[in-house]
Amino acid sequence: MNVLASLMEPAGTPDGWEAYGDDRKERVGFFTDTSVCIGCKACEVACKEWNLIPEDGRVWTGESYDHTSQLDANTWRHVAFVEQRKPLLTNGDGAELGVDTVGDGGTGLRWLMESDVCKHCTHAACLDVCPTGSLFRTEFGTVVVQQDICNGCGYCVPACPFGVLDKRHLAATTDPPPAILGRKEDGRVWKCTLCYDRLKGGHEPACAKACPTKSIQFGPLEELRERADARLAKLDAEGWNGAQLYGRDPDDGVGGFGAFFLLLDDPEVYGLPPDPVVTTRDLPEMWTNMLAAAGALLAGVTALTLLGGRR
Amino acid sequence: MRSYYGRPIIKEPTWTWEIPTYFFTGGLAGASSVLSSAARVTGNDALARRALYVGAVADLVSPVLLISDLGRPERFHHMLRVVKVTSPMNLGSWVLLVNGGATTTAAMLQLLGKWKPLRIAASIVAALAGPPLATYTGVLVADTAVPVWHEARHELPWIFGASAAASAGAAASMFVHPRDAGPARRIAVAGVLAEGALMQAMELRLGTVGEVYHQGEAGKLSWAAKGLSVAGAALLATRGRKSRASAVLGGALVCAGELCLRWSVFKAGFQSARDPKYVVESQRQRIEKDGTNATTKPGENPAPPGRGA
Amino acid sequence: MALSKLLESWPALRQLREGDPRGLGKAVQSPRSKGLVPRIDEAEHVVHSICPYCAVGCGQLVYVKEGDVTHIEGDPASPISRGRLCPKGQASKSFVQSPLREYKVKYRRPYGTRWEELSLDDAMDMIAERIIRTRADTWEWETEQGAPANRTMAIGNLGGATLDNEENYLIKKLMTGLGIVQVENQARI
């Protein structure tokens, strides 16, 4: 399997991107800064309007103001709402300054909002495991599902460490399946394309364009990372409680996110994995292991047949 | 354990009943083609022929199962659009194509009793493609973000291999007269024993993540798997040689057991994906262990922006 | 010939020929993906508009093709909104194309139990008649105290905060001309 190992590209470079050679465009992505997110959900709607995504059910969850609940085939931007009895700011010596000191003594209260999206991983599991080449790395370094190719095998769904991808069980809106099979549902896998078509036309993605407070920033990834570092330093200086970047570092388990975040608490609080790893990182080992098992099977069965009598 | 309203972090697979069933048929097909060729070498033609037919049938059923699970069945051929070393499902499709093609060809020629050399060649190809076919499905599930699958990546191919052998042996001993079925019974029994041991090893490694094998459907199925396969193996070992009926019953029990085993692994994955605790805890442990994580706290210096953009 | 074409287009071969051995990028890009064009670049014309919801007054760009709105997004040129929109403004296209939108006049006769169809012309004529009749029946030259009134108190008009200035202007002008003083709108509400 060292063949495969040799194919692995240096950390931080998106798999499959090099091949574009001169057609390769600057790698772009999102920096979602939750410290300015007002939870308006314009991103959710902008995304649906542009990408003609079907409505996703009208369920009142009681989970603060979040009735979208998760990213899935019909929701490519999802705003999480977390109400905490925890102050927004802490001053130098750790003492806490609650933004809200309502009522009785008032423990600090804060309301975290975060617009989640596909991470467009540098090393993307969905991309690796897709058996048809429907999922592919674009010239912009993003990861996109090609709807004319996807055959709905669903392998990418459990492969994604963020639970971003999902199969659409609603009726097909574009190129519906042939009638003979009598299928009603779309049956393909959908996720954020980082507005691939808009990028090709030189427009910024719909969600970033709509965002009223520029919590969602779009741009060249390199630039966004610099901006994020500066932002983190500023918030730290201002004593923001729990400020941290998530997915900014190319050395993490997925080689850094193409769409990374500034969070105000640990990732799992927002429903994000604290240490996502691209499952195919272990694939060479798994292949070796499998060949061994296969060999053992061959040897074992043959041996047990040859040795010992016919009865 | 903190989470977002207890919602899952990763998605459950969208796969339906066809997939675990295919894990079984694929394994059966793969191991059978080995068994068939091996028997041929020892001149046990009865065993060879029956094993070949069993494999052929399993090989014919498998793609049907796979295709019917697709969201867009009419696009099944897109599987062969590419050759992706990073995609177990893609390579698996190629292997299934080769093994299935070879086995069915061999079986056809066997029936017609024609072109012996070609038949032999086909059997050899099938025998070589068989073991990968029987074991790659272990990698297929391990190569996901599902904790109970991914963390078991070392054992799963072996477990699936052993299970495949057991089912192939068991199936053969059902259709072959006991006087010719010795190898088949030995393989079945050995397979069941091996897989039992491997399962224990896996659960040992998994720790808390593995607890899903004792909960809900996965729990029930894994008990059924153990019960049925052990009972069947015992029956084959003790009375399989004398009584045809016991052989058939024993073989059936083992096959049923192996089917349950695949199902329990399958279901375990769903349960593991459903509860965010497994994702968070396994990752938090990893962070404790090797200090890696995806966050950058103030003061930490991440790699310079220059990289990876 | 066709066969070799087919082969050339086969991504499995392109993987090797296009230096994408793992088949993750260029080699597996479909012709459709390659030729993708954003909807807004295919619009026949783009119209400057203003969001109809709150009073922030965000600029909107309305993209039109074949007589239909194909997309609405923020107008970057606006110094107020700088191209940004809230969820409501962003949903403007779904608003003007709502599945519940009504396109036909509906008529309910007194004591009626169902909506009936009615042509727009007939409706306009009937409404004009109602106004004229009601006005004639209820005209007040003076109040009970004998103060000048020149009005009818039996007709009212409600609405305006979501309308254009020009529309409000015609409403107030017409109602004043008709002696209808109960003209009100959401500014109160």
Add this chain to the structure above:
Amino acid sequence: MPSLGTSFGRGGATTFQQDLQNADCIVIMGSNMAENHPVGFQWVMEARERGAKVIHVDPRFTRTSAMATKHVGIRAGSDIAFLGGVANYILQNDLYFREYVEKYTNAPVIIDEEFAGPEDLDGLFSGWDPEEGEYDVQSWMYEGMELHGSAGQREEGFDPTKGEASGHGGHGGGLHHGEPPSEDETMQHPRCVLQLLKKHYRRYTPEFVADTCGCSVEDFLEVCETLVANSGRERTSAFCYAVGWTQHTVGVQMIRSAAVVQQLLGNIGRPGGGIMALRGHASIQGSTDIPTLYNILPGYLPMPHTEKYGDLDTYIDANTSPTGWWGHFRAYFVSLMKAYFGENANADNDFLFESLPRIDDDNSAYWTVRQMLEGKVRGYIIAGENPAVGHANGKAHRLGLANLDWLVVRDIVEIESASFWYDSPEVESGELEAEGIRTEIFFLPAAAHTEKDGSFTNTQRLLQWHWQAVEPKEDCRSDLWFYFHLGRLIKQKLEDSDEERDKLIKALRWEYPTHSGIQEPDAEAVLQEINGREIESGRFLSGYPELKDDGSTLCGCWIYCGCFENGINQTARKKPHWEQDSHVAPEWAWAWPANRRIIYNRASADPDGNPWSERKRYVWWDGDEGKWTGLDVPDFEEDKEPGYVPPDDAQAEEAIAGDHPFIMQADGRAWLYVPQGLEDGPLPTHYEPHESPFDNPLYPQRANPRRQQNEDLAEDPYNPVAGEPGAELYPYVVTTYRLTEHHTAGGMTRSVPFLAELQPAMFCEVHPDLAREIGLEHGGWATIYTTRSAIEARVLVTDRVRPLTMKDGRRVHQIGLPYHWGKRGLITGDSANDLAHMALDPNVHIQEVKAFTCGIRPGRRPRGPELPRFVTELRDQAHSRRDQEPRVEPEEVRDTS
């Protein structure tokens, strides 16, 4: 709004949203800006990123609070107490911006010795007439100032302008020609405004504020200190408010309180300062400027009144201020009549003034509903509004609609106001049934904004043109089309009528060019009429100074004059902001007046005309050029020197001194104290909401004595209040509001799939303690009830609505209710407004839905006939308890006149 109008001279936001980025401190109060004006809120965030303090004072912790650097929770309806406290803090500690206050406000002016305030009169101002239940404002006047018109005229019923009419300044709030008011420059005179303020707010101590509002003394002081530290020469603070202030029985006075604070701090007319009124509808400012309101004509000219202004001259005289820009009232009015009636209106027939319809004191929407219930209204036209859900006490409205002869509803979708006859709570409960409803209903589908040309006036007085993108389909038509063709048809039908009453409508000038297959009127032609022309030459006017009172000019709305200058649609200017020099972007659309973006901006310079500081440079006097210049259009005569002193006989604007920036006011100054134009007092003073669990901590007078009530209206019963038996049945404070994901009554959002799914159900927000106390289950159902009705809602238990601790440690729970739901749409639910009452603010007749009382219990509401039974049983129980020992409202007995 009269509050801004009487305080500064114009009834609009004093600044513009983009300028908020220059504020050093922003106080958001009575507004949930982040949720209801998210895109405007970007400018608050810009300020925050630049280090500005953002303070949110609100009963709830909202998405705005989450972005604020400080949130202070107060009891709904206690805002005047809070802001009075701020004023008191500033005054007691001499922290006001002395130079600004002395020169630019009426602080030095001495008030009539007859005047007495609530501190002396147990909560009433002098002049209270218990019979009429209103004030005689004579004693509120400046010393030596006389109301317009002679006493004789007053006997004929003459009154100074009030309500919306004063939304644009005090009009007649005039002085003797040229004569300055008596002043004390040292501001020491016991009857000068500053000293009166000191006395008035003396008792609004930090402790009083904490006891009344339920916040902590520390939080209150932090707000005061932050505001003061960020005001003055070098720094400025801004206020943002919305209907969280407007919708109270003291709404106008709440806004006035902010006006007082901002004047004391010297923040009006300066960059980063001002009061940003955040309107909720695309053209709500426009629909007040060019009113669809009963009591004013375009440009805030009062409608002729049955009891007042006998003939044209009396009317003109009563509304003309000899000093300030209201000095040209006749020109504004005559030009409007020329726009309305063309050659039919001329000097000989007094421009048809005497034929104009006349109003009573109150012909507002809520008054009309009463008339409907009494069967006095036969026909009603509704265009783009949904009273069945959007107005307080929805049931009264629906019953009213069911009592009409005919009803026209124009909307995009079939709203509740059109479907009430077969699909309303009353039909469900059996109180109404289709077979029994007389109302003949015409539902006419409307055209959307993408299907018509026209202009909206946004929250910062900015007229922005939107172009038609597509043709409306089938029967869909613009309201321009509807009203134009309706008028055309009516005039056609009355062509040969020689009825006296038809003279005016026949005289109405009603020719507008039309285009396209559907004969759509040309919206620009209408805007041209609004802008006005010189009749002789047809030349477009460039601004209201050009208007003539001899009938030689026509103008449909004098404050909009100039929006079509040089025949160019100024409102359609779309020059990108990046091609303009400053954030003011004067070449984007057109703002009234005269394209000024910050009004009263002469106040951004000191009395000598120099910027107060380099940091706050905006408009200043250029001595060399001899004119005012800066980033914005100066809101001052361009060449009037800072040192200009008006001669004694000066008239109109000539009478405004060079250091008096508030040019609409008779005295050229901002009014800390409003001698006339308001119904309920020259100074804001704390009153409890109409329905409140608390007594007034200051004086026996509990609520606004001047508030409008409907005691005699069966459909509008009230909950017992503080001190009354029966109040315990409705012990909680409830406040209603909007969510980002929806718009007002939901007519424009419940029908939109992508919005419906974001907030799919009606819910109530309650604190965990309340949930525990009465057994409400998170995610379950609750029934909320008042004497009007009962509704059900899903329960959202959250820390964001906290119980507050008042005087004597008494704890009060507040309940939050969004009001977007109704019976129609993709998502349906009960309407919060069904719970509300119709007691109103006396100045603008706005309902009090931001603070009233209710009861709440677990579980879904009763169904069918059980619902009204449930409500009435509780009500009767409450009222019978109350009637045993009814509370005596002081205003009914005391006579201070």
